Amino acid sequence: MTEDVRVGVDIGGTFTDIVAVRDGDVDVLKLPSTPDAPGQGVLDGLAEAAATVDLDPGSVAFFSHGTTVATNALLERDWADTALVTTEGFRDVLEIGRQTRPELYDFRTEKPRPVVGRDRRYEVPGRLDERGAEVEPLDEAAVRRVARDLAAEGVESVAVSLLFAFENDAHEQRVADLLRAEAPDLSVSLSSDVLPEIREYERTLATAVNAALEPVMDEYVGELERGIADAGVGADLKIMQSNGGIITASAARDRPVDTLLSGPAAGVQGAAHVAGRAGLDDIVTMDMGGTSCDVSLVRGGEPVISTERSVGDYPVSVPTVDVHTIGAGGGSIAWADEGDVLRVGPRSAGADPGPICYGRGGTEPTVTDAHLLLGRIDPGLFFDEGAADLSAVREGVRRAVADPLGVTVAEAAQGILDVANANMERALRVVSVERGHDPREFGLVAYGGAGPLHACRLAAELDVPRVLIPSAAGVLSALGLLISDIVYDYSTSMVRPWAAVDPSTLTDAFERFEQRGRERLAAEDRSPDAVTVDRALDLRYAGQSFDLRVAVPDGDLDETALSRVAERFHERHEGRYGYASPDEPLELVTVRLQARGVVDPPALDPPADGGAATPAEERTAAFDGTDHTTPVYRRADLTPGTTFDGPALVEGTESTTVVLPGQGAAVDDLGNLVVET
C-alpha cells in the first residue's frame, strides 16, 4: 500500500498553518504569514516541513490550500480594471443595489462603492422576456463599439450581465464572442456562468466581483502552481471554496468569487470533523479572537450553507458557509456609560494598542484585562516584570469602571466578564434562532484566542450541554482542507408555475448538470463510484418572495415524482414555518445540482497515552465573586482519558480554557477537551 501523504496549508492574516498527515501521523506547523507575497508562505511552509518533520515533497499525494487572496483583493479593491456590459436602461442596477441604507440610525452611513464605476458600465440594446424568448435582437454593432472602447481604454476584465440571461445565455455568449474578437486579451465573466439565478442585482454583482478578481486569482494561482511544482510536489493544487468543498486550481482561477470565504470555510469543516469524531453532529462553532467572534452552525455533520451572506460590503450570493461575525472579542472595551451602567463594546482595542496588559500603550480596560485580574490568564503571558504592569491594568479598570460605578476593582472585573458574556449569549441566540434552531440542541465548539475563555460559561447560560475545545484549535482550518470533498455546484433559475413544469425539462436540466459535474470530476481522476450527486429544487408558494430547497430523488422524473417533491415542500414549509397551504399553487424558482467527489478523510492516530496528568500549578482565580484555589493544567500534559473537575484552568499555546466550578471535563481519544456543563 502506498503511503497516504496529504498536506493542507491555510493562510490567515497573522499565521500560516500547515498540517501534514502521513499514514495517520499528524504534524502541525505554524509560520508567520507573508501578506505581501502570500504564496511565499505556502512555499516556506513546505520547506519548513521538509526541514523539521522530514516531509518529502515528492511523496505528497494531496495538496489543498485555503486562501485569503480573493478576500483581501475585494476588501482593498486592489483588483483589475473592470468593465460591465449590461442591458440598455440598466447600467445603474449595480449602483442602485437594493436601494437601502446600510445603517438606519447613522447619518454618516455609505452604500458600498459600486464594483465597476459608472464610466465603465456599458449598455447594449437587446431584450429577452421572462422565459428567455427574444423580444428585441442583440444590437451587435453596439457590442462591437463597446469592445473597441474597452480595448482602447486598456480594460483588463469585463463582466457581462444581461436581463434574464439565466433563462437563455445566447445573447451573453454572443457578446462574449464579439468582445473577444475585438479584444482577445480580455477576461470575460458571464452572469449565465457565474450565477445563473434570478435577481439582476445579485447576479450582476457576483459577476462583476468575479471579473474584477479573475486576473488577480489567475496570477496568484499560476505562480503558486509553479512554485510547488518546483519544490517537487507532484500532486495538483486544490483550493477551498466558500461552500466548504474544494476545487482544482484551474476552476478557482475561473471562479474566484467562489473562494471569498475559503479560510473560514476550512475552519468550520475542520471543526465539524473534529466534533463529529467526538460524537457531536450538531454544533455551534465559535472562533473568538481579539476583535470579533465568528459563529456558524453545523447540522448533521455538515456546515450550514447560505446564499445570503455578505463579504465586506457586498452581498455576494454564491453558496457560502454561513459564518456570522459578532463584534465581541478579547479586545472589547469596558466603560461606564452616562447612565451609570457597565457596558462592554462595541468598541475594541483590537490588536494595536490592544488590551492594557499587552503593554503597547492601551489605556482602556478590555475583556482580556478582566480575565487577567481574576486570575484566569497567567500574568506571565504578558509581563516579564509582572507586578508593576498588573498595577497598570488594575488602575485602568479602576479609572474607567470601578470608580465611576462605585465598586471594587475585583467586582468591576467580574462585571466586565458577566456583561461580555451576556452580549455574546444574546448574539449566539440570534444566530441560532434566525436560522430556525434552538441553541440547546447543539454542542459548542470553541476556538480562537478568546473562545475557550468564555465557552463554558456561555454554554451554561444557553443550556448547551457539552463544549468541545479542539486539541489543535489553531490548525482546524488546515485540517479542514484535508477532509473536505471536492464539490461543484450547478444552478439555474427557471421561474414558472409548478403546474406548468414538464418533468422531462427538469430531467434534462439535471442531466446536463450531472454530465458536467461527472466530466469535471473524472478529469480530476475521481473514480465514478466516488462521485455522488445531489439534486434539489427551490420552490415557493406563488406570490411568496422567498423559497425553500427540497431534495429531488435520483432518476428520470415523472408526474408522480414531481407530486412527491411538492408534498415534501409542504412538509418542509410546515416544519419551518409552522403551517402549509397544500391547495395553494406552487412556483418553481431554481434548479440545483451538486456533484461531489468524495474524499476519504485521512485516518488520524490518537496521541499516545502518557498516563494521568497532574496540575502544573495552582492559582487563585475568582468565579462569581469568590476566590478559588484553582488547578492549572498544561494542555500538552493532558492525555486521552484524563478527567478533572472545575474549577480548572487549562493552558495551551493558543488559548486558555476556563472550566467552571461544578463542571466536569474529560480528554477524548483525539486529545480534545470535552466539558459537560
Added chain:
Amino acid sequence: MAAADLEIFRHRLESIVEEMGLTLQRTAYSTNIKIRRDHTCALFDADLRHVAQHDIAPQHIGTLISLVPSAMRDRSSDLERDLDPGDGVLINDPYQGNGALHLPDVVLVSPLFVDGEIVGYAANSAHHVDIGGSAGGGIPPTSTELYEEGLILPGIRAVQNWAYEENVLSLVTRNVRGSDERRGDYEAQLGANRIGYERYRDLVEERGADAVERSLDDLLDYTERRLRAAIADLPDGRYHAEDTMDGDGIEDEPLTLSLAVEVDGADVTFDFGGTAAENEGPLNCTPALAFAGALYPVMALLGADFPKNDGFYRPFETITPEGTMVNPSRDAPVAGGAEIAVRVGDLVLEALAEALPEETVAAGKGTIVNLSYGGVDPRTDEDYVYYETVAGGYGARAEKDGMDAVQAHFQNTANSPIEELETEIPLYVRRYELIPDSAGAGRTRGGLGVRRDVEFYDHEASFTVLADRATAPPRGLFGGRSGSTARYCLDPDGDEPVDLGSKRQVTLDPGDVVSVQTPGGGGYGDPFDRDPDAVRRDVVNGTVSVDHAREAYGVVVDESGEVDEAATAERRAGDDGAAGTRTDDGDGAADAGAGTGDGGPR
C-alpha cells in the same frame, strides 16, 4: 453588582423581543414582513408601560406606545377579568388613542399570565399587504373617508388559547385581498407573541414578578437619565422649519407643514402649530405617526445605542393642533400619513441645522413614493396587485455627498428585482437608472434621484401613485442648492408627456409607458467651494453634465474630461461674464426653495 446586573437584565429583555421579531420575520408569508421587515415587536409590563422593542421599523413606535395601552385600557378597567391566558386582541384603528400609522398595520396584543395574574403584554405590529378597502395595497390616493381604506379593527378579542377564533379570522380574511397569504401572516404574528410569552414567563418565574418590575423601573429610569443627558448636550433654542406638500389628491393646492423643535434643557417639544388644516383626501397623519416621524432623526442624531422604552419617550412632548393634517378629526382618511411623517424628518433636520451644523443632513427624497399596479394577467386571467416604493436622493452631509438612490428617514425598504417583477406581471421595466443633474449642488452634493419606467405591453392596467414632492424640491443647506423635484408622468419620451401629479390612479392602455422620477437630495454649502476634481469625476461618470458643472459648480470640464483650471478659476471668481455666480441661483425653477423660507439656515 447593580451596574452590571441592569445591563445583563437589559440584554435578557431585549433578546426576548429580538426572538419575537425573528420568529415573525421567519414565519411570515408576505414580502412586506419577510423581506421589507415592516414589522416591530414589543413588550409591555403589567402597568402597560412599554419596556422593550425590537426596533426594525421606527414608524411603528408611535403605533405601539399610543395604541396598545389606550386600546387595552378602553377594553376594561380590570384586564385580568376581561382577558384569559392565551387570549389575543387585534387592533388597527388609527383613531384609537393618539393613533396608529394606517389600517394595513395590524397589531396583535397578548396578555402574559403567570399564576393567574397578568405580568405583562407581548405585542407586535405588522404591515399587511392588503386590508380591504377601495384599492389594493391599502393606498387609495383619493379616498375621502377612513372606511374606503379598509377594514377597521377596534381592539377585538380574536385569539383564545393561543389559537385564532375561526369566525373572527375568517371575517378578517374574507374582507381582504389574497386571504390565504394574509392568514399566514396573522399566524406568524401569533407565533411571535407566543415566543414572547414563553420567554417572559421564564424570566418572571426565575426572578419573581416583583423583582422584574423593580428591574424594569430601574431600566426605564436609566434610559430616561441617559437620554436626558444626551438632550442636555444640544444647544437650547426654538428651531423652526416649514415646507409645502403637493396637495391631498382631491385638490392640488400646496399645503403648509410647519414644525418647531424646542430644546429646553433636557426636554424637547415638537410643535406642529402653523400646519395646514386637515384634508378631505388621504393626506392626513395621526399624532402618533407625526411624533414617530419627528423622533426618527432625533434618534439617529443621538445614536442607536439607547434602549427603546417608555423612559426613552419621557423627555418628548408633541403639540399637534386639532383639526390640522397632523391631528385630523375622527374617521378622516389617513392612507397618505406616511408622506407627511417622512417629510417631518426633513423639517427636523433643517430646523436643527443651525444648532447642529456638522451633524445634520440636507433635505432628501422626502416622500415614500407608494406605487401599485393592478389588472388582469392575460396569461392566467387572474387579478393581480403589486406594491412597491422607489428610492431617491439622500441629502448632502457636512463632509459627505448624499447617497444616490436610497430610501428616506424611517423608510428603508428594498426594491423589487426587475426580473421578479416582470415574471410576476406582464410588463417591461424600460429603465431603472440614476437621474443626471438631479442632485442639489453644494460643497457636498445631494444624492441622485431614480427613474423607473414601466410599460404594460399587452393589457390594460391600473397605475396608482401616492407620493409627493412634485412641487416642492428638497432644499439645500448653508448655500447648497435644492435637488430636483419628483415627476410622475405618462409617455416620458414622447412629444407630449402627461404629468400625473403625485396622487393619482390612472388606467393605462397597452403600450403606455409610465415614468416615476424621484427627487434628488439637497446640497450642503456653496457649490463653488466643491473640490473641482469631485465635479470632474461626476462629469466623467455622467451624473453631472458639462453644462451643469459650469453653471452650478463653476467648474469647467473640457472634452478630454479634465478640469480647465484657468477657466474654472475665472468662472468661480465671477470674471467670465456668464450668468450665475456663487451668490446667484442660476438654476431657476429647480432652486425655488433655496435661499427662501424662514428658520432654516442659509
